[in-house]
Amino acid sequence: MIERRRKKILTILGILKQAEVPLSGAKITKELAALGQDVSERSVRLYLQEMEATGLVSSYGKRGHTITEHGLNELSSSKIIERVGFLSAKIDQMTYRMNFDLNTTSGTVVINMTLVHPREFAKHIPLVNKVYKDGYAMGDMLTLLRPGETLNHVTVPEGMVGVGTVCSITVNGVLLKHGIPTTSRFGGLLEIANRKPVRFAEIIMYDGTSIDPLEVFIRSGMTNYLGAITQGTGRIGASFREFPAESRDLVEQIAEKMKRIGLGGLLMLGRPGQPVLDIPVSEGRVGAIVIGGLNPVSILEEKGIRAYSRALAGLIDFARLFRYEELDSRIKDFL
Numbered sequence: 458m459i460e461r462r463r464k465k466i467l468t469i470l471g472i473l474k475q476a477e478v479p480l481s482g483a484k485i486t487k488e489l490a491a492l493g494q495d496v497s498e499r500s501v502r503l504y505l506q507e508m509e510a511t512g513l514v515s516s517y518g519k520r521g522h523t524i525t526e527h528g529l530n531e532l533s534s535s536k537i538i539e540r541v542g543f544l545s546a547k548i549d550q551m552t553y554r555m556n557f558d559l560n561t562t563s564g565t566v567v568i569n570m571t572l573v574h575p576r577e578f579a580k581h582i583p584l585v586n587k588v589y590k591d592g593y594a595m596g597d598m599l600t601l602l603r604p605g606e607t608l609n610h611v612t613v614p615e616g617m618v619g620v621g622t623v624c625s626i627t628v629n630g631v632l633l634k635h636g637i638p639t640t641s642r643f644g645g646l647l648e649i650a651n652r653k654p655v656r657f658a659e660i661i662m663y664d665g666t667s668i669d670p671l672e673v674f675i676r677s678g679m680t681n682y683l684g685a686i687t688q689g690t691g692r693i694g695a696s697f698r699e700f701p702a703e704s705r706d707l708v709e710q711i712a713e714k715m716k717r718i719g720l721g722g723l724l725m726l727g728r729p730g731q732p733v734l735d736i737p738v739s740e741g742r743v744g745a746i747v748i749g750g751l752n753p754v755s756i757l758e759e760k761g762i763r764a765y766s767r768a769l770a771g772l773i774d775f776a777r778l779f780r781y782e783e784l785d786s787r788i789k790d791f792l
Contacts, residue, residue, distance in 0.1 A: 468494065469504055470513060470524055470532045479521035544769075545664045548626055548641050551769055555630030559711065562718055563775060567624040568600065570608055570770035571754040575618040575791035577762050582784050584760070587686040588753045589781040591652070593693050595623040595750045596721030598778040601787055609771030618791045623720055623778070624750040624769055625696055628712075631720075632700070635711060640699040640742075644670030647695035647724075647746065649685045654724060654746065656734050658692055669768035670696075675755045682756040694749025695724065699742045702729035708745070719780060724748050753781070 472488045473480060480488075482505060486498045505522050508514045513528035524532070557564035578585075588594050602608065602619030613619040629639040645660035659679065661670035671694040674680055684691030700708050705726070712722035727733035727744040738744040749755075750768065757764045779787065 465494070465496065466504060466508060466513070467532060468492065469501070469508070470528050473514065473522065473524040474529065474532060476523075479517040479523050481519070481521040484521065544666050544669060545641070547769055548629065548663065551624075551626055551772070552629040552633055552639070555627065555772060556634075557627070557631060557775055558634070559631055559714055559718075565772040566720065566775055566778070567626045567630060568608075568621040568770055568773050569624045569750045569754075569766065569768045570602065570611060571620040571622070571751070571757075571764050571766040572611075572613060572617050573620060573754070573757060573762065573764040574616065575788060578618060578620065578757070579785075579788045579792060581757055581760055581762065582788065584683075584686070584756050585753045586781050586784065588682060588756055591686050592724075593649075593682065593685060593748060594721065594753045594781075595625050595627070595748050596716070597719040597780050598623060599753065599781060599784075600773060600777045600779065601791065603791070608773065611767060611770060618788070620754050621770070621773060621777075622750050622753055625721075625747045626750075626769060627720060628698070628715070628723070628747055631711060631715060632704075632708065635707065637700055637704045637708060637711075642697045642699060644694065644696045644749070646674050646679060646692045649689065649691050649693060652685075652689035654695075654734060657695075657697075657736065660697075669751075670694075671749045671751050671755070672766060672768055675751065675758050675766060678758070680755055680759065682752065683759050686756075694752050694755065696747050696749065697733070697736055698745045698747055699738060700745065702741050702743050705729065705743045708743070719778070721748060 472485055482498050482502045486501050489496045509516050514522040515525050516522050551567050555565055555567055557566050589597055600621040602613050604613050604615045606613050632639050641663050643660045643662045645657040648655045648658045681691035685693050716722040723745045725733055725746040729743050730740045733744040751766055
């Protein structure tokens with residue numbers, strides 16, 4: 458009963474937010490009916506009285522009620538709960554939409570996008586290239602987007618460059634095209650010692666978050682790519698996947714093909730039912746560690762460069778990608 462009441466209150470707050478002008482009880486009742494919710498006008502008035510008492514709405518007499526700042530905050534907080542699992546759903550959606558053909562090396566792949574000032578980016582290209590060279594990136598390829606170009610509702614602003622790096626979800630898409638389903642379990646910070654993966658220091662489950670785990674770690678200053686590329690000891694972004702045990706040999710073959718064409722592969726592939734870096738894997742499945750797609754540009758944050766990164770930003774044609782060694786010459790067109 459309490460949960461039903463809360464949902465009604467949140468629905469009314471949502472209606473008031475959309476209206477942006479005072480609404481009467483009668484008008485709110487009609488809006489609720491349009492949403493398929495049968496609530497009497499008397500009940501709506503009682504809800505409004507309760508919401509006014511708790512500061513969620515303000516009354517304007519006969520003109521009706523409007524949502525308050527407190528009401529907006531309450532509505533926003535409730536949406537976070539609703540969005541738990543949103544990332545998992547987005548991963549599945551992007552995996553399905555991707556149409557890259559490994560045999561013809563044509564079609565679309567999933568990329569992340571980072572918006573940064575081109576001159577700042579150009580100054581730090583040696584560090585970005587080192588992340589690629591040391592094998593801490595998804596393959597060897599990336600792309601640059603010009604001001605005005607749009608990728609899935611994100612437009613590159615004037616005076617900026619969009620750096621598109623291959624997203625690790627591309628692995629899921631390629632495997633799906635070969636009939637292999639992938640379970641994306643979590644994203645995390647992978648500890649590197651003597652240039653080898655040691656353990657996951659932090660993890661965030663994909664089905665329990667509304668934003669990409671690596672974005673969280675980057676913004677929180679928890680990564681250490683500088684240490685990884687200069688001393689061989691640090692923390693980089695990575696994720697954990699599972700596949701059917703019977704597909705292991707085919708997964709390994711596909712990963713090798715992806716590596717040869719520059720799309721990267723798997724950092725580690727376990728044995729059926731066996732743990733990978735102490736991460737347990739259920740019977741009948743095989744675990745794998747995949748490098749984080751945002752790793753090359755994440756090092757900019759460690760250098761104090763303001764950069765806006767979005768994982769799973771959208772799909773782009775494979776033909777738009779180029780090898781990281783070309784960055785120095787390519788960035789000149791943006792300066």
